[in-house]
Amino acid sequence: MTASLPFRVGYGEDAHRLSAGRLLVLGGVTVPAERGAEAHSDGDVILHTLADALLSGVAAGDIGQYFPDTDAAWKGLDSAHILKRALEVVRERGYLPGNLALVVTLDRPKLGPLRADIAANVARLCGLNPAEVGLSFKTSEGLAPDHVQARATVLLVRAGD
Ligand SMILES: Nc1ccn([C@@H]2O[C@H](COP(=O)(O)O)[C@@H](O)[C@H]2O)c(=O)n1
Numbered sequence: 001m002t003a004s005l006p007f008r009v010g011y012g013e014d015a016h017r018l019s020a021g022r023l024l025v026l027g028g029v030t031v032p033a034e035r036g037a038e039a040h041s042d043g044d045v046i047l048h049t050l051a052d053a054l055l056s057g058v059a060a061g062d063i064g065q066y067f068p069d070t071d072a073a074w075k076g077l078d079s080a081h082i083l084k085r086a087l088e089v090v091r092e093r094g095y096l097p098g099n100l101a102l103v104v105t106l107d108r109p110k111l112g113p114l115r116a117d118i119a120a121n122v123a124r125l126c127g128l129n130p131a132e133v134g135l136s137f138k139t140s141e142g143l144a145p146d147h148v149q150a151r152a153t154v155l156l157v158r159a160g161d
């Protein structure tokens with residue numbers, strides 16, 4: 001792919017069921033919670049959705065193609081590795097992340113007190129300033145109390161511009 005466009009946009013989503021005995025990891029930060037995400041990996045919906053958004057921005061598929069959940073090698077995987085691979089693909093195609101807009105839907109616990117920590121860690125993993133990481137939290141208003149979900153939009157900027 002030639003980097004013909006100065007900017008590209010990417011979008012991603014991910015959701016996991018909440019279950020007892022699992023850690024709740026969001027943006028690489030372990031959140032004190034009674035339940036965590038059921039998943040093949042660590043179930044970090046922020047990093048999964050972000051990696052999918054990055055890949056979609058350069059039309060490079062999705063994380064399931066790079067890290068199939070049928071492969072035992074990825075069991076318990078730290079999702080920072082998934083994000084790292086997606087960032088490499090974006091760079092190989094001539095782009096860099098500009099800013100990120102993330103939304104997490106979770107009824108409990110409240111995530112507001114962890115907003116700065118999560119944004120700082122996501123920024124660090126992406127090589128960005130925390131001011132480039134927008135993080136919104138929503139409850140499902142009790143409509144989906146047993147899941148955690150994230151959505152992300154990313155701006156990609158042509159490298160070297
Ligand atoms: N897990 C969550 C969910 C929401 N918040 C914050 O609560 C406020 C109200 O959210 P609604 O979904 O009821 O509109 C909002 O300020 C969210 O940031 C939260 O901290 N943790």
Ligand SMILES: C[C@@]1(CO)OP(=O)(O)OP(=O)(O)OC[C@H]1O
Pocket residue numbers: 014015038039040041042043048063064065067068069070074075077082
């Ligand atoms: C990350 C992978 C691989 O460990 O598994 P999960 O942790 O279950 O996550 P999901 O968001 O369903 O998608 C991608 C998978 O291939």
